[in-house]
Amino acid sequence: MSISDHHTGSKPVENAVLFCKKHLQPIARELDAAGRFPVELLGIMGESGFFGMNYSPEYGGGGYDSVTSHLAAKEIAKVSPGVALTLHVHWMAVDVLVKFGTEEQKRQYLPELLQGKKIAAYTVSEAQAGSDAAAIKATAVSTEAGWLLNGSKYFCTNGGLADLYFVALKTDAEAGAKGISMFIVEKGRPGFKIGAPEEKMGCRSSYTTGLLFDNCVIPPENLLGNANEGFKIAMYGLVGGRLGMAAMGLGIAEAALETSAKYANRRSAFGKPLSTLFAVQEMLADMYVKVEAANLLVNETARKRDSGRDYALDTSVAKLFVAEVVSEVCHKALQIFGGHGYMKYNDVERYARDARLLDIGVGASEVLKMVVGSSVAKIKGSNPV
Structure with missing residues (x-):
């Protein structure tokens, strides 16, 4: 699909927010505790168009651009990163099918995959x-x-x-x-x-x-x-997967920031709200600045994907940066909560555990630094002095 085939809009994001509020948020902690995917929500996810948001309507997709699609997936990750991860891995499989599949394979598999009637691993x-x-x-x-x-x-x-x-x-x-x-x-x-x-x-x-x-x-x-x-097919799938992971990590970071900011406003210490203490304000400022920078980077990477240009280096950069951001943000969020943040009844404990995958999944940070470093040596090292 070329960039001219995509369309933007807030509907997928609005659908994701509504889906999370109505269906996912009430069971998010139970899903984490039980270690289960909510199969009972697959039909609703399919009807909401989540599985085929950023693919061609020719095969039953929504035709939305990657910026919109990853914003919607980010909203899901703010509530349940595992559900967002399920979606992103599904998209990895669809990516390679769209790119390398025969027309017969596309017509056989894509319609059901894009409508969520079948799930891919x-x-x-x-x-x-x-x-x-x-x-x-x-x-x-x-x-x-x-x-x-x-x-x-x-x-x-x-x-x-x-x-x-x-x-x-x-x-x-x-x-x-x-x-x-x-x-x-x-x-x-x-x-x-x-x-x-x-x-x-x-x-x-x-x-x-x-x-x-x-x-x-x-x-x-x-x-x-x-x-x-x-x-090369497997590596192509990982390129899209790294953008998905970055969007997922960004969702976790935003959730941790919002949760800790609300807590800092309502929790009192030394006779006043935590949010009036400089140490807490400094942490919130650091968290917000990093999250905003990560947002810009992820969105720009999604735009490059839509342009049809090679975005492999960009996804490695985005995932590396988001992995560092979400780790720092979750650490500070837990610090703002103090002992309460270490307890299972507060979501920041879960965010800290969920965030740890960003340094490992779909390319370990150590490997991605090798990828980025070697690319930088070629690109910047060839420039005339």
């Missing part, structure tokens, strides 16, 4: 291969019956919830990153098993599972893109 990682994606070992072998899949995957977000799994597998064991292919695997295929949801520190309303393939056969046409070109 996206998985590259294995127990021994996280940041080093080229080290995956699970295999796909071409046979007369189709592709024969064997091995296991780890840290599959949306595992169990999803109907379609976009999976990176080795098709040439000796070729490293050039021996990886991407496949679409449907839930329920014989030989395809999904593990139980993992117990996580934060973002607990999102499911994360392992996957096991034991002589699972899928049709030849379930190969996404060309064989042995799956590494």
